[in-house]
């Protein structure tokens with residue numbers, strides 16, 4: 168499922184550069200935000216969600232309203248990166 172950023176976010180900005188392939192994270196009005204249409208849970212790029220790994224307050228969490236299978240997340244990755252190949256071992 169796509170990740171989301173909850174109200175615990177302190178706007179430190181650490182997560183944004185970690186999403187350097189999908190560019191799903193941006194600064195929002197109150198907190199940083201994740202575009203669910205671009206978040207693959209890092210499938211295709213990394214072995215585990217990078218934003219969650221760096222967030223100092225654990226504000227990057229799976230969005231329970233966006234349940235997606237690994238296969239769906241991989242298909243999203245292919246749509247985001249036409250003609251490219253996902254990184255082996257990440258899906």
Ligand code: SF4
Pocket residue numbers: 170185186189190191192201205206207208209210216217218219227
């Ligand atoms: S889980 Fe990965 S793809 Fe999704 S927002 Fe975080 S860094 Fe980006």
Ligand code: SF4
Pocket residue numbers: 172175176177178179180181182183198199221222223224225226227
């Ligand atoms: S790393 Fe965590 S606290 Fe920092 S901007 Fe991202 S979600 Fe907010």
